[in-house]
Structures are given as structure tokens and as C-alpha cells.
Amino acid sequence: MPNLLSRHRAVMPSWVSLYYDQPIEIVSGRGCRVTDADGRSYLDFFAGILTNMLGYDVPEVREAVERQLRTGVVHTSTLYLIRSQVELAEQIAGLSGIEDAKVFFTNSGTEANETALLLATNARRSDQVLALRNSYHGRSYAATAVTGNRSWKNSSLSPVNVHYLHGADRARFAQLSDQEYLDFCADDLRQVLATATATDVACLIAEPVQGVGGFTAAPDGLLGTYKRILDEYGILLISDEVQTGWGRTGDHFWGIQAHGVTPDAMTFAKGLGNGFAIGGVVARGELMDALPAYGISTFGGNPIATAAAKATLDYLLEHDLQASAQRLGRMMIEDLRKAVEQLAVGGEVRGRGLMFAVDLVDPGTGAPSPALAARVLEEARRRGLLIGKGGLHGHTLRMAPPLTLSDEEAREGIGLLVDSLTAVC
CATH class of the missing domain: 3.90.1150.10 (Aspartate Aminotransferase, domain 1)
Incomplete structure (x- = not known):
């Protein structure tokens, strides 16, 4: 055998x-x-x-899932109200710091990043996206396209037009002081916008700490510096919190908070379900509501996953x-x-x-x-x-x-x- x-x-x-x-x-x-x-x-x-x-x-998570299983309802889809989904969305919206936030649940971080890119490109009517070198955002078509690590890029084909910025490659510029590096990155962003892009760039998507990239990170404050420049052009900021969210970095609940800025949207997944498949996007309500066509998620935010996620988040906060x-x-x-x-x-x-x-x-x-x-x-x-x-x-x-x-x-x-x-x- x-x-x-x-x-x-x-x-x-x-x-x-x-x-x-x-x-x-x-x-x-x-x-x-x-x-x-x-x-x-x-x-x-x-x-x-x-x-x-x-x-x-973990007893609290196991018992929450078992309670839901005993109801006989494992799945209904987003065509029906799901109490645990609404309660979890309320909790995440409140924790996000994003004004008038709304939440859409998916099954993974890859799906979450796809959704965030859809929101941004629709809002800005543009396929142009900024990303960081050495980044990783998932294995789907658009998520791979905005990934800045060659080992994880299977194709040069892309549904979006991507330009890569400096940020987590601080070690390559050891001769610069932190402030000099921040100034260099800010100037490089302005140069990219002036020379490499057309008008109406959709967004910058960035991991506050790059996961697959080896836990490399932009110096504190850089994404805030970028956001101030992006705001001059109306370009949106998406923080990929799939690995950095929920207090893992210790100093902050969300990784982006190290940069003193609130993004337009954040994506999340991984730890929230403590092993159950769940991800999502939390974004400004007007950004989330702007999609012109219908949308559902068959499995995203299902009763089992949201029961597990709510128990996980409650445990995290209570302890x-x-x-x-x-x-x-x-x-x-x-x-x-x-x-x-x-x-x-x-x-x-x-x-x-x-x-x-x-x-x-x-x-x-x-x-x-x-x-x-x-x-x-x-x-x-x-x-x-x-x-x-x-x-x-x-x-x-x-x-x-x-x-x-x-x-x-x-x-x-x-x-x-x-x-x-x-x-x-």
C-alpha cells in the first residue's frame, strides 16, 4: 500500500x-x-x-461551532440573514477605525484582496494599481499580479496594470538614515506617478509586514507618508492585514496603525477563524456600496465560519x-x-x-x-x-x-x- x-x-x-x-x-x-x-x-x-x-x-471555539452544528444549519448563503455574520461584521467595523465601515466576508485572504481590488478599480475607474516590492497577496489572477515576489508569480499576464514601490527593502539602502529613506521613497512615489502611470491610479495595496516576503516591513510612518501623497491624487490605500491583523504585531491591533494612518480598506483572513475558512474586506461604506452589479458569496461568512470567528475574536479581546x-x-x-x-x-x-x-x-x-x-x-x-x-x-x-x-x-x-x-x- x-x-x-x-x-x-x-x-x-x-x-x-x-x-x-x-x-x-x-x-x-x-x-x-x-x-x-x-x-x-x-x-x-x-x-x-x-x-x-x-x-x-480551544473549548470556546469548539463549543461555538458545535452549537451551530446542532441547529442543523451549516450553510444558507448571503441570500438570507445570518445572525453571527451580522454580529461579527458589527464587531469588525467597530474595531477597524474606518468611518462608516461596512464588511464583506470571503473564504480566504486571496478572495479578500480580489474584492478590495475590485472595489478600488471600480471606484477610480482605473486598472492601475501600486504595490510594494517583495509583496505577496495571494494566488489568484489579480492577487498574483500585484505580488512583487518573482518566486510566487506564475504569469506575466495581468488584469491590472501594476507599478511597484520601495518600502520593505530598507536594508538595501543602509547608507541612508531612516528619514532619508522615507524622503527617498516619497520622492520615488512622486516620480512613479509623474512618469510611469496615466491619470487616475486606483490604489496602493500594501502589507504592513510582508508575510511570505520574510516578515520584512516598511519603516514606521512610511505608509502614512505615502497616504498623504496618494490623497493629493484621490488614490485609495488598501492595507493587507491577512497576516498582521488581530493584534499579532503586539504594538497595534492592525499593522497599518504603526504608520499613523487609517486606510480606505483593509483585508483580513487567516487567524480570525482559528482554522475555519474565513476572510473579508472592511471598507468605507461609500466605497463598499459603489459596485454597480449584484454580488453574493455562496460560502463567505457562512454560519459555521462566523460562529468560529466570533468566538475567536471574543476570546482574543477578553484575554x-x-x-x-x-x-x-x-x-x-x-x-x-x-x-x-x-x-x-x-x-x-x-x-x-x-x-x-x-x-x-x-x-x-x-x-x-x-x-x-x-x-x-x-x-x-x-x-x-x-x-x-x-x-x-x-x-x-x-x-x-x-x-x-x-x-x-x-x-x-x-x-x-x-x-x-x-x-x-
């Missing part, structure tokens, strides 16, 4: 990548730990790509997990920086809250080393720690544990990570 890996390869696309030389099947989980099919336990520092925000087997993310994140990032200073393979350590990363570099040349990153990924798994990988060159290790992480688990995880890094020196 063929094993699960060979069966996977036989029926799944070759471009659906798997971690590890011997990929694992996760069969159970509780708290911040999971167990594979061989009975091996792991401390999860990647949370299903930042999606299991509260961890695993002040944002404050926990801030405290534990600062501790772990500081400890990791101290350890990496002693390691020849360690590059930049960066991050905010429970969203942090370390680059792996060749000890001789200092060049990005995806091979070393892959080795550390394996060493961490061998020691019982699950982490992620990313970055422009695939040389970045990404850590984003559940926001329910305890102090003991935080110290354990950093210890295992440092041991894994040391093992490849």
Missing part, C-alpha cells in the same frame, strides 16, 4: 510544496502543540501559516492577547538577537510581536543561503519545533506561534530554535 506522501504526489500538483525531506501528517493538537501520525509531538511556532491564532482544541504578543515577542526577539550575534550563519533578526524572523546567510560571503534555511528547518523539526520559511531568496526562517503561547513555551521554543541554528554552524 503506497504511503501518504506517494499518494499526495500522484494526485496533487507538483507546485503544492511540502516542508521537510520526510513530510509529516499532523493528526491532533491541543494548545500550542500538535502530534503527527507517528506519535511525535511538536511545539508549533508557525500555527498553520499564522492561522491557528488561538492554538488547537488581551495583543498585550501578550507584545510582551513575549519583545522577549523572544531580544533573546534570538543575542544568540544570533554569536553564530556565523545568522543574518538579520527582525519582527514585531509574535511575528519575527531570522535570515540565514553563507558564513563566508554573507550571501542569502536558502540551503542553510532548509537545514535549520529540518533541525528544528527533529528537535520538536515547527517553524516556517520564506523571504525573497527563501533564506528566511519565520516564527509566528499562537497568541496563546505561554512564557514557558516561548522560552522552550527559542531554546530549540537557537539549538537548531547552532547545529548548522
